[in-house]
Amino acid sequence: MTSALVFSDVYVNYGSISALKGVSFEVPDGSIVTLIGANGAGKSTTLKAIMGLVNVRSGLITFYGSPITNMKTHLIVRNGLALCPEGRRIFLNLTVSENLKIGGYIIKEKETQEAILEEIFSLFPRMKERLNQIAGTLSGGEQQMLAISRAMMQNPKLLLLDEPSLGLAPNLVVEIFEKIEYLNKLGKTILLVEQNAYHALRLAHYSYVLEQGRIVLAGTGQELLDNPQVKSAYLGG
Numbered sequence: 001m002t003s004a005l006v007f008s009d010v011y012v013n014y015g016s017i018s019a020l021k022g023v024s025f026e027v028p029d030g031s032i033v034t035l036i037g038a039n040g041a042g043k044s045t046t047l048k049a050i051m052g053l054v055n056v057r058s059g060l061i062t063f064y065g066s067p068i069t070n071m072k073t074h075l076i077v078r079n080g081l082a083l084c085p086e087g088r089r090i091f092l093n094l095t096v097s098e099n100l101k102i103g104g105y106i107i108k109e110k111e112t113q114e115a116i117l118e119e120i121f122s123l124f125p126r127m128k129e130r131l132n133q134i135a136g137t138l139s140g141g142e143q144q145m146l147a148i149s150r151a152m153m154q155n156p157k158l159l160l161l162d163e164p165s166l167g168l169a170p171n172l173v174v175e176i177f178e179k180i181e182y183l184n185k186l187g188k189t190i191l192l193v194e195q196n197a198y199h200a201l202r203l204a205h206y207s208y209v210l211e212q213g214r215i216v217l218a219g220t221g222q223e224l225l226d227n228p229q230v231k232s233a234y235l236g237g
């Protein structure tokens, strides 16, 4: 199977704090891979390392076989990766439409932009209805949908999602995970990091558990759901 992303023996430090201590994992083309772990385990740092947002001290990151380690973020985006960051980071005082335009700056051809927009509207019909609404007045769930839509505007082959369920009511959590599954069916490869282990594992083709900057377990979503260690530490026993 072709690997979209290979993350190999990566170390990241913040000053004297070691956030990633030799982390290795793979994301096969066309799959959903999830990374679960507690607060501070290094999940966001892993995504930032992929996007060139933190410095990788040692290790190698490749995307479809080409090295992207410590490349400039805009070049990484051009290669076909997009990050939907934790906390959404949408522009609250701009409209939905303006937020999407900013996300799509990299795609120059109008037809491609329109095709991507149609794909987004098929996924999130509410975005189409709310194009002229100020983003800050959207509900929490709608803001998360906008954040994912904005990342999709970059037409990525691999979409990185940082805790998309954070702060959402339980019914919206279910909806967001259904949408992520649908996005994968549309052909996007997905790397998802989540504290919400149950939903992340149910969705995952393959999953890794990160603890204090190290991968401690790996398996299919179902294998990890059945794993006693995972059950007691992440699934409430």
Ligand code: ATP
Binding pocket: 014, 017, 018, 019, 037, 038, 039, 040, 041, 042, 043, 044, 045, 046, 086, 195
């Ligand atoms: P959370 O689920 O709480 O977002 P996480 O698993 O995403 O946690 P990271 O944000 O990757 O964890 O943080 C990993 C470690 O690196 C933590 O100990 C954190 O305090 C530290 N860290 C993260 N960002 C910085 C920074 N900018 N400066 C210093 N330390 C940092």
